[in-house]
Amino acid sequence: MNVCRFLLAAVFIFSGFVKAVDPLGSFYKIQDYLTAFGMASWFPTYLQLLFAVVLSALEFSVGVFLFFGIRRRFATALALLLMIVMTPLTFYLALANPVSDCGCFGDAWVLTNWETFGKNIVLLIAAITVFKGGRQIIRFITAKMAWMVSMYTFLFVFALSFYCLGNLPILDFRPYKIGQNIKEGMEIPEGAKPSVFESRFVLEKDGKQQEFTLENYPDSTWTFVETRTVLKEKGYEPSIHDFSIMSLETGEDLTDSILSDKGYTFLLIAHRIEEADDSNIDLINEIYDYSVEHGYGFYALTSSPEEQIELWRDKTGAEYPFCQMDDITLKTIIRSNPGLMLIKEGTILNKWSDNRLPDEYVLTDSLDKLELGQQKQESDLRTIGYVLLWFIIPLLIVICVDILVVKRREKKRLY
Known part of the structure; x- marks a missing residue:
């Protein structure tokens, strides 16, 4: 029974954590689900985002509760409920394939729909076993200290989610992480058969929308709506x-x-x-002026139609050139709308959310003379270590206090 307990704990902690560090990624996946089921208009955007944050918090907390053996009724019941809901859902996804992957582990570990269903069968059996034998779960913390661990777990995972939501994910599992060379990520090994993709453009005329390719792109009487990248033939798929x-x-x-x-x-x-958030439009314009002054390239990438781009220009006074790119690709590159990325010879040197854009106090010289122009040094292991310290050290303190209290009680009983 305890084997099932620790298996569930590990999976829920991992699943909740990777969702918490990338709440917008979870939000986009929820949007994919709702769109696939024709329910996207049923729920406002803020509720979808809130659900993404709450789901990660619940999964992480249930995993921690199971590990420490606290809140046993709540943890075992919720674990079973989640698996009862997710198992038939993933079975339908495996059969109908309305979305390519369930997103249960975010971008950290992408499983096929059939792999996800198989995983959920195992977890469902484990959840049933733990639910039935909940009273046999061994506690690592006394009941009097359980409330403190519970409270801190909730606060920790919510704080982590909102920090990553306001900035950028502290761990980037996507192919566009800092240090990645985009051209190399697009390369196909010699002899491998590449997948064939086609760019399709949705345009509108006289109230009627129609798809076009580069070969039959129409004249200027048509109004651009959006662009899509469509897989025509499956082959070797590079990371980008x-x-x-x-x-x-x-x-x-x-x-x-x-x-x-x-x-x-x-x-x-x-x-x-x-x-897009327009609260920092002046700063964006200043960065563009800085780029022009120093001879750097500056492009705005979007999937929006021309009329929306013109509205943005009128509202912000933007003079920078606009380019079109696939919507999903843009959301994958950076979890901010807008966000800024600095590249050189195809290598990603740095990324900034809208809340962390470089300002005139930083852009004081040419980039080759500034730290800003060097590739930002990041270490996933170091980041994970910092996060674990923030979470584990307070828990260790609680456990030590709990042990001391128990020992004192035992001494009193002996005397």
């Missing part, structure tokens, strides 16, 4: 396979020229410009 930058003004593919540029290039990323 849908990075394509199309100039809005000329319709030219700028991907290779931007990724081959030996100078610095700023990419302002707003997957939907009409939903």
